[in-house]
Amino acid sequence: MASKDLEDRVERLIEANTAALLAFFVRRTSDPADAADLLGDTLLVLWRRARALPADDAEARPWMFGVARRVLSNQRRGQRRQSAFQDRLREQIATTAHEPDADGIDLAAALRQLPDLDQEIIRLVHWDGFSQADTARLLGMPEGTVRSRHHRAREQLRGMLEGFPTAR
Amino acid sequence: MDDDTLDDLLARSATAPSPAAVDTAIQLARETATGQRRPSRRLRRRPLLIGAIAAGAVLLSAGGTLTAYQLGIPPFQSVDSGSERIATPVLIEYTNSLGKQVRCQAFTEWEDLTAEQRTTLNALAQDPYWVGYGDRVLAEKGLKDAPVLDQEQAVFNQAAADLSGRADAALRAAGEYPATHHGFAISCAPGGADGQ
Numbered sequence: 001m002a003s004k005d006l007e008d009r010v011e012r013l014i015e016a017n018t019a020a021l022l023a024f025f026v027r028r029t030s031d032p033a034d035a036a037d038l039l040g041d042t043l044l045v046l047w048r049r050a051r052a053l054p055a056d057d058a059e060a061r062p063w064m065f066g067v068a069r070r071v072l073s074n075q076r077r078g079q080r081r082q083s084a085f086q087d088r089l090r091e092q093i094a095t096t097a098h099e100p101d102a103d104g105i106d107l108a109a110a111l112r113q114l115p116d117l118d119q120e121i122i123r124l125v126h127w128d129g130f131s132q133a134d135t136a137r138l139l140g141m142p143e144g145t146v147r148s149r150h151h152r153a154r155e156q157l158r159g160m161l162e163g164f165p166t167a168r
Numbered sequence: 169m170d171d172d173t174l175d176d177l178l179a180r181s182a183t184a185p186s187p188a189a190v191d192t193a194i195q196l197a198r199e200t201a202t203g204q205r206r207p208s209r210r211l212r213r214r215p216l217l218i219g220a221i222a223a224g225a226v227l228l229s230a231g232g233t234l235t236a237y238q239l240g241i242p243p244f245q246s247v248d249s250g251s252e253r254i255a256t257p258v259l260i261e262y263t264n265s266l267g268k269q270v271r272c273q274a275f276t277e278w279e280d281l282t283a284e285q286r287t288t289l290n291a292l293a294q295d296p297y298w299v300g301y302g303d304r305v306l307a308e309k310g311l312k313d314a315p316v317l318d319q320e321q322a323v324f325n326q327a328a329a330d331l332s333g334r335a336d337a338a339l340r341a342a343g344e345y346p347a348t349h350h351g352f353a354i355s356c357a358p359g360g361a362d363g364q
Contacts (some may be wrong), residue, residue, distance in 0.1 A: 005215070011201040018197040019190045026185050035185070036193075043197055047204035084279075084351060085196040092189040107181040126178035158169050 010050045013060050014043060020128060021068055026093060027127055028072060036090035040070045062130065062138035069138070110160040118153035121146055197297060251279045253353065254286070256293040260327055262302025262355075264316045270302065272356035274327050276335050279348040288342045289335055295335070301327070328352045 021042060025035035045067055046053075096163050111119050117139075124135045132150055136143040172320050185193070257273035276289060305326045306312050311319055332352060339345040345350075 007201075007205050011198075011205075014197050014201065015194060018193050019185075022185050022190060022193040027183050036196075039193060040200070042197060043200040044204070047200065084349070085199055086191055089189055089192040089196060092192055093185055107177060111181075122178065126175070126292070127182035156172060157178075158174055159171060161174070 006050055006053075010047060010053060013053070013057065013064065014046055015138045017061060017064055018043075019087075021064070022093075023052075024065060024068055024128055025072065028121060033093055035093050036086050038068075038071055039089070042068045045065045045071060056136075059137065062134040065124075065128070065130070066138045086089050107157075107161070110157055113160065114153050114156060118156075121150050122153050122157070125150060200337055251277050251351070252281060252286075253277045253290045254292075256290040258293045258295075258298050258327075258331060260298060260302045260323060260356075261300075262306055262319070262323060264319050266316060267311050268321075268358055270356050270358060272302065272323065272327075274331055274354040275352070276331055276349065277351040277353065281356050282344065283348055284342070285339060285344045285347050288338050288344055289347075292331070292335060295334065301330075323356075324354055327354060 018039075022039050024037060025042075029035050029038065046064060049067065052063075054063050083127070111122060114122070121135055124130045124138065125132060125134040130138065132146050133143050135150075136146040139146065219275075253275045254277070257275050260272040260274055262270050274291075278285070278289070281289070302323050305323050306314075306319055309322050311322050314322070332349060335349070336345065339347055
């Protein structure tokens with residue numbers, strides 16, 4: 001692929017997934033403002049690794065989130081870059097992130113009782129909208145493993161949440 | 169609790185960024201794209217929005233920029249039409265771990281400056297604080313023998329913070345605060361992984 005075509009494709013794919021990437025980080029950081037820095041880092045890494053982007057768009061999305069996961073795992077604060085947009089984003093996330101609405105059920109607390117990998121599988125499937133196949137691709141695991149862990153995690157959550165009101 | 173109820177509960181438990189934050193994130197993505205595209209492409213597109221978000225990449229790829237440096241032109245970076253880069257660069261020098269003298273030009277970028285603010289900010293380059301600055305940063309951080317890329321990154325990080333801080337302080341002292349800070353950019357030569 002010519003450089004211009006590659007750049008056009010990368011720009012298109014990144015822009016199509018930017019909102020989801022931001023949400024991905026907002027949901028996984030204790031300080032929501034960190035999400036702005038993590039998104040900024042991820043955007044740069046995605047561009048620098050553009051030539052590794054899978055040729056199939058369907059595979060590109062989990063690949064991009066795989067990059068996001070690695071950026072998250074290597075999170076480091078600093079002032080490596082300063083951008084007016086990044087500063088604005090940091091403020092906006094800190095003040096306006098929508099709180100979850102789960103009828104008073106502390107699902108986050110229940111989720112934290114699961115093994116880390118199972119938590120992430122639940123988040124990827126139910127929060128970020130990945131199929132179990134894409135979740136497996138993103139995590140670099142066999143699909144069957146993801147399916148079985150997902151099923152088990154759901155059953156554990158169901159057990160922990162029994163007794164809470166569920167009326168909507 | 170049936171499957172549908174559990175699915176619904178899980179879906180509604182996800183924190184979501186606000187629409188305004190999403191809009192800003194997309195602007196950030198576009199700004200990053202502008203900064204990361206090849207220069208020839210970027211110059212054809214439109215006036216660029218690059219602040220310092222592109223500067224890290226420039227910093228790491230500035231090995232071939234000596235001519236641009238000698239001409240006093242920050243390479244591969246231009247600014248948005250609504251902002252301006254301070255004309256007088258702050259000169260930052262240090263000796264890298266390969267024994268090479270590295271010379272950098274650091275700039276702040278702003279929006280809607282008054283003439284008085286512009287004068288104040290241009291004068292920052294004359295501050296003796298910057299004499300020996302790069303070597304001081306490396307010494308204070310214990311990076312005098314670190315890989316050249318780590319040295320570049322450390323100087324960049326510290327310069328971004330210090331230059332922005334001193335710019336704000338200068339504006340306050342001159343009674344010209346606030347001003348809208350748009351970004352920070354730095355170009356160094358020699359640069360890149362070989363640091364030659």
